[in-house]
Amino acid sequence: MNAKILEIENLTVSFDGFKALDNLNFSMDVGELRVVIGPNGAGKTTFLDVITGKVKPTAGRVLFKGRTLRAKTRFGEKALPEHQIARLGIGRKFQTPRVYLNLTPRQNLEISYNRHKNVFSTLLKQAVAAERRTVTGLIETIGLTLKADMPAELLSHGEKQWLEIGMLLAQAPDLLLVDEPVAGLTDEETERTGELLLSLAETYSILVIEHDMDFVRQIARQVTVLHEGRCLCEGTMAQVQSNPQVVEVYLGRELSEESEISLAGGQTALLEVGASPDEP
């Protein structure tokens, strides 16, 4: 058996009694590319929030490379703060692109690349030539060479998504958590993003959350279906698609009404940024 990069044991997260994650078990091998799918509200984003330490689990635990994400202190055990979890080697791309709009792509990448993120090293250690070269290379990888030195707020939505993936790479984590990387992208951009993730999968362990079924088909090897905070089933795309439960809660709708799923995806995207549900 392969070494596990991520193991999740009996994880429960409840928000005021509502269980966003319900006794979830999950594990992922080193070097694996895993896709997690599930209808909106299934708990996918919460799942990432727990791994990165943003949300504290109500019960259960997360193991990264075999160790818990907790630290022993004089007063007992406590969960590691987010920045320390990130430094262990977990990088995250958020659902809506979160790049620093007032900085240029180059600066965005430089601060993610920075290997010593405490105050005084950041202040006193200058970026060496090798580092600048790596950043320039990354800019090329994500196709922003021409826009490297203009404020990131001038980038298009797709370019921001790519910049954020670039920031993730700059951080050189062992595990990449990628939340809906193709939301709002054109078909062509979606396909290129898929190619990028596939090429990255050769060097990194990647967990991708996605809605877009075409995209999932493009990149998926092993798929986990999340539903109401629980792991519904796991397997290859073909296995998952033929699972009757999955068909019922999720794919069924999609298989019978191919066009409506993307519409539903669009609507829920609206809901997630806070639009009122009664909007058309």
Added chain:
Amino acid sequence: MTTEAAISVRRTDRRRRRVLLELGIVLAIALVLILVMPVLLSGFRLNLLGRFLALAIVALGIDLIWGYTGMLSLGHGIFFALGGYAFAMHLKLQIPPDASIQLPEFMSLYGVTELPWFWKPFYDFNFSVAAVILIPALLAAVLGYLVFRNRIRGVYFAILTQAATIIFFNLFNGQQQLINGTNGLTDFKTLFGAPIGAAQTQFVFYCLTVFLLAGAYALCRWLTSGRFGSVLIAIRDDEGRMRSSGYNPTGFKVLVFAVSAGLAGIAGALFTLQTGIISPRAMDIAFSIEMVIWVAVGGRASLVGAVLGTILVNFGKSFLSEQYPQSWLFFLGGLFLLVVMVLPNGLIGALRSQAGPRLWAILGKRQYVTTYPSLETDPDVQHERQNFRN
């Protein structure tokens, strides 16, 4: 590789040249302030200018913590006053050795017979100078650590700093015997034997202020450029994102808050030297808010803006208060509202976004909007530009 190396060399070259240019400009301005202004301005106005330059130092500090790091402090009056008091205490201890009472005069008035313990170190000049910077900086570091560690931000941070200002105001106001309460410390006599009020001494203070302002500017410039500066802006814009990239914002905020407080302390000491008084009124909430206004008017997240805003608003204020002693406050308030509504990014922000390109146009140099570089090389676009320009 070779072209890449060449590009990188060219970039560092250009950066070096820009730094040299900026250094030259700062030096030139400093020389004008020191050599030309005394000829142009009366002694009274020159003294005013000196005070405002001192205030510009605290404005730089506020720009660091608010403009760049996004923490609105409405309590910089505390740090300003602490710096002022620290140096004023040294001045109050310049008592001629043959005087019958070796105490600041207000103390004997209140029946104090022995110098309180915490006054004693202020006999020493070096200690006093260090105290001007370090007392505010350490206080800010401790307060900042407690506050930032608990992720208190935004309005809550602003309210906390205001509350601290009220506490310190009352603390200083109530200590008649120890620091002369409401009246504050004033009536300074000498420093190194030179009479404080003399024109020459005041000119030395003025020059000192110019140098320290230039130094403060250089320090802020260093902090806000390069990777550290990017990190500050990133913390301001999206702290949560920074955490998940492996940064702990607390340390950065604490450092910047402390530096900013140290600058306020220096400003307070220089201001005290040039006004001849420091009192709890420096910890009026209104004064701390005014400091923020200077920066807002000049343009937050612009160091030049902070300095310019301070000098303009303060000269405007002194001009208006001379011309319209009754109603100048309304003028000032109106001016502020106007600037904030019409120029939300302050004077420098407006200059950058509107006047800048226009200025280039006047100078006969066209500046293209650089949104999409591919457009710039597109022959169709070039053709349109040449034929249909306005």
